[in-house]
Amino acid sequence: xxxxxxxxxxxxxxxxxxxxxxxxxxxxxxxxxxxxxxxxxxxxxxxxxxxxxxxxxxxxxxxxxxxxxxxxxxxxxxxxxxxxxxxxxxxxxxxxxxxxxxxxxxxxxxxxxxxxxxxxxxxxxxxxxxxxxxxxxxxxxxxxxxxxxxxxxxxxxxxxxxxxxxxxxxxxxxxxxxxxxxxxxxxxxxxxxxxxxxxxxxxxxxxxxxxxxxxxxxxxxxxxxxxxxxxxxxxxxxxxxxxxxxxxxxxxxxxxxxxxxxxxxxxxxxxxxxxxxxxxxxxxxxxxxxxxxxxxxxxxxxxxxxxxxxxxxxxxxxxxxxxxxxxxxxxxxxxxxxxxxxxxxxxxxxxxxxxxxxxxxxxxxxxxxxxxxxxxxxxxxxxxxxxxxxxxxxxxxxx
Numbered sequence: 001x002x003x004x005x006x007x008x009x010x011x012x013x014x015x016x017x018x019x020x021x022x023x024x025x026x027x028x029x030x031x032x033x034x035x036x037x038x039x040x041x042x043x044x045x046x047x048x049x050x051x052x053x054x055x056x057x058x059x060x061x062x063x064x065x066x067x068x069x070x071x072x073x074x075x076x077x078x079x080x081x082x083x084x085x086x087x088x089x090x091x092x093x094x095x096x097x098x099x100x101x102x103x104x105x106x107x108x109x110x111x112x113x114x115x116x117x118x119x120x121x122x123x124x125x126x127x128x129x130x131x132x133x134x135x136x137x138x139x140x141x142x143x144x145x146x147x148x149x150x151x152x153x154x155x156x157x158x159x160x161x162x163x164x165x166x167x168x169x170x171x172x173x174x175x176x177x178x179x180x181x182x183x184x185x186x187x188x189x190x191x192x193x194x195x196x197x198x199x200x201x202x203x204x205x206x207x208x209x210x211x212x213x214x215x216x217x218x219x220x221x222x223x224x225x226x227x228x229x230x231x232x233x234x235x236x237x238x239x240x241x242x243x244x245x246x247x248x249x250x251x252x253x254x255x256x257x258x259x260x261x262x263x264x265x266x267x268x269x270x271x272x273x274x275x276x277x278x279x280x281x282x283x284x285x286x287x288x289x290x291x292x293x294x295x296x297x298x299x300x301x302x303x304x305x306x307x308x309x310x311x312x313x314x315x316x317x318x319x320x321x322x323x324x325x326x327x328x329x330x331x332x333x334x335x336x337x338x339x340x341x342x343x344x345x346x347x348x349x350x351x352x353x354x355x356x357x358x359x360x361x362x363x364x365x366x367x368x369x370x371x372x373x374x375x376x377x378x379x380x381x382x383x384x385x386x387x388x389x390x391x392x393x394x395x396x397x398x399x
Contacts, residue, residue, distance in 0.1 A: 008052045009062035010037065018045060020361035022067045022274040024221065027170025028195035029061035032204055040167045063202055066194040067274050069364035074201040075194065075285055079305045088341035089303065090284030093310055097293055097333065098302045098324045111292040112300035114322055115214055119185055121316040128211050130175055131185040134166040140239050142224060146171035148179060163247060164224045169195045176206040185212040189221065190280035197285045212312055215283020217291020217301065219247050219344055220275040227270040235260045248294055248340060276351040277366035281341040288313055293333045301327070301337055
């Protein structure tokens with residue numbers, strides 16, 4: 001018989017995620033843990049006490065981690081009622097271009113100010129009572145901190161796409177437990193969106209408060225300290241001088257005085273370990289996905305995926321806080337979206353194959369999403385109702 005410690009999911013989380021360096025510090029495990037055994041402090045996930053002394057069995061921290069193979073099929077159920085599906089973009093209802101009507105929002109944002117405009121409208125209309133976003137530090141603009149925005153002014157100053165880790169899932173739990181919020185919008189990167197959807201699939205008690213998920217279009221996140229040291233050493237640009245960063249097929253640093261363009265090869269060694277095997281460019285599990293609209297300035301690409309996302313986006317449009325235009329009017333934007341989605345997937349597949357050949361650890365989520373889940377979906381779609389209605393069920397080990 002297995003010892004109690006062997007039935008506690010933290011041991012698997014440590015083996016498959018923490019020790020290989022795949023943790024991106026989203027904080028889903030901390031938000032979910034019923035005995036508060038996990039805690040994010042700075043850039044580390046700490047195991048603050050032995051949960052096996054309090055419970056005989058608990059799978060939750062492993063299940064909700066975005067880098068494990070648990071609950072991946074279940075999370076798809078949030079978006080699969082959309083009428084269209086495209087490889088590397090996911091399920092969607094429509095793709096369009098949008099921008100905030102308020103020029104100040106556009107000026108403060110990385111692209112069109114759409115996320116901020118939608119959140120401001122939603123909180124004013126009482127669709128939501130708070131938003132979980134990431135906020136830049138004033139003296140360290142690339143360093144992101146999770147923020148619980150409770151009023152429009154908080155949202156106005158907080159939303160930042162960024163390219164570094166932020167414990168937004170942890171902040172979601174805090175908004176429920178400490179602030180008593182019941183109508184929360186969650187804004188995050190693809191892996192953070194996956195974490196929040198896993199919590200929702202797990203039917204964790206805090207997820208009754210989730211009302212909207214907005215996902216950023218995201219190429220990769222970076223290990224910030226070594227990246228900034230490299231930028232300062234090579235280009236004499238200090239962190240405090242950086243106004244914003246854009247990332248396509250170059251890493252571009254914008255300061256007040258100049259723009260520094262770096263090839264991806266120069267910064268790839270600072271990409272987070274788990275990002276290199278991630279194939280999700282467009283936050284495929286979000287209600288609404290938002291990102292830049294290269295080569296357009298002050299516009300965002302918007303992918304509406306769910307009925308909830310469509311309702312909230314349309315209300316913002318009707319309220320006059322955003323304006324839209326068809327993406328067909330700007331074929332270069334759509335071509336760039338497809339090109340970058342394909343590029344991210346290509347890099348991820350190459351990295352997975354390299355790791356397999358070198359016998360290096362690979363995030364189990366990446367393995368299943370890339371190789372197993374597509375086969376599972378094809379198999380399920382080929383089955384008839386009669387074939388699935390059976391009492392003869394056999395459970396096998398995932399190993």
